[in-house]
Amino acid sequence: MGRLLALALARLGHRVQLHEAGATDGSGAAARVAAAMLAPLAESAVTDLSVVRMGQHSLERWPQLIAELGMPVFFQQQGTLIVWHRQDQSEAERLKRHLDRTAAALPELPPAQILTAPLMAEREPDLASRFDQGFFLPGEGQLDNRALLTALLHGLREAGVQMHWHSPRRPEDFELGHAGQPDGLFDCRGLGAQQQWRQLRGVRGEVARVHAPEVHLQRPLRLMHPRYPIYIAPKPDHVFVIGATEIESEDRSPASMRSTLELLSAAYSVHSGFAEARVLEIATQLRPTLPDNLPALRWLGPRSLQINGLYRHGFLIAPAMLDATLELWQDGHSLHAERFQLRIEGAASAPLPA
C-alpha cells in the first residue's frame, strides 16, 4: 500500500520520502508472501460487501496502474475455479447460497457459473479426471505480487522518490509543517503500526511456493474442504502459490510440520502432478487485521493519515484504497470511500487520540 501511494503522490507532483523498515525486496511485508488473488465474489463468502465493491473497482484499476509502471507485471483475469471432493458436496451448496446472495446484492458482479464435467474438461483439462463439477467465477484475477513490488520500486526511483531502507519510523518521529520536516504523513506500516493502533492484530498465514512443470492450471483454484480448504494460484513459469492457513495467532515462527503436510497433501489431492514439484519456499506472515476484519482510514492529525486493516485483501482492494485516500487527502472527503462504505475514523479537523 505504501509503495503504491508513494508513487501516486510523486506523480501528482509532491516531493515524497519513503521510510521502510525492511529491504527493497519487501521482506517483512505481508505483500511479499501473499498469493495476490483478486477474487471479489469468492471472497464474499468471508467478507463484507464493502470489500467486494472495492475489489470490483480494483480489478478495473490494476491494468491501468500496472501499465503505468514501465515494467511487466504478470496480471490475469481468467476467473476463479472452485472445486470440492464428492463427500464435501454440502460445503459447496453452502458456498453457492453465499454467492447467490452476493450476486443478488451486487447485480453488476458477474455471477458464478456451475461447471459440469464437459465444461470442466474444457476450462481445466488437467482436473477433469478428478473433478466432474465445480463453480467458475468469471472475471476474477490475480497478479504476481513480487514482480509488482519490484516494478513499484522501479517506478519510485524513476519518479525521484527518496527511499530510506532499514529505516523504521513512527508518526511521532515527525513534526509536520516544521522547517525541514514533511507537510503530510501517511502511515502504511501494516502490522508495524500496532503500537499506535492498538486494535490491530496479526492473522497468521502459511504458504508454499512450488515449481511444478507437470501441472497446467490456467487460473486460481480453490478447494472446498471442511478442514483443509486451500487455494492454488498459478504464477508464471509453472510456479504455484499454495495457501493458506488462517490462524488467529501472532506467532511469526516457521510453518509447522503438520500444516505443511496438510497444505501439500491437499494440493496433491487436487493434482497428482504436484508429487514431483520442487518446494521453493514455505513462508509464514501475519495479515494486518482490525477487529471487524475490514480496512479503515484513520486521521492521526490534520495532515496525518493511517491506512490499515487490509487483512487478507490487500491486493484485492489496494487500488480502491488508493483512490479513496487521494480523494480524501485532496478534497477533505471521498465519494469513492462513500460508495465503498469504507470506514474513516476521526477527521482531519478532530483527529482521534493515538
Ligand SMILES: Cc1cc2nc3c(=O)[nH]c(=O)nc-3n(C[C@H](O)[C@H](O)[C@H](O)COP(=O)(O)OP(=O)(O)OC[C@H]3O[C@@H](n4cnc5c(N)ncnc54)[C@H](O)[C@@H]3O)c2cc1C
Ligand atoms: C499468506 C498470505 C496470503 C495472502 N493472500 C492474499 C491474496 O491472495 N489476495 C489479497 O488481496 N491479499 C492477500 N494477502 C493479504 C495482503 O498481503 C495484505 O493485505 C497486504 O500485504 C497488506 O498491505 P500493507 O501495505 O498494509 O502491509 P504490508 O504488506 O505488511 O506492508 C507493510 C510494510 O510496512 C513496513 N513497516 C512496518 N513497520 C514499519 C516502520 N515502523 N517503519 C517503516 N516501515 C515499516 C513493513 O516492513 C512492510 O514493508 C495475503 C496475506 C498473507 C499473509
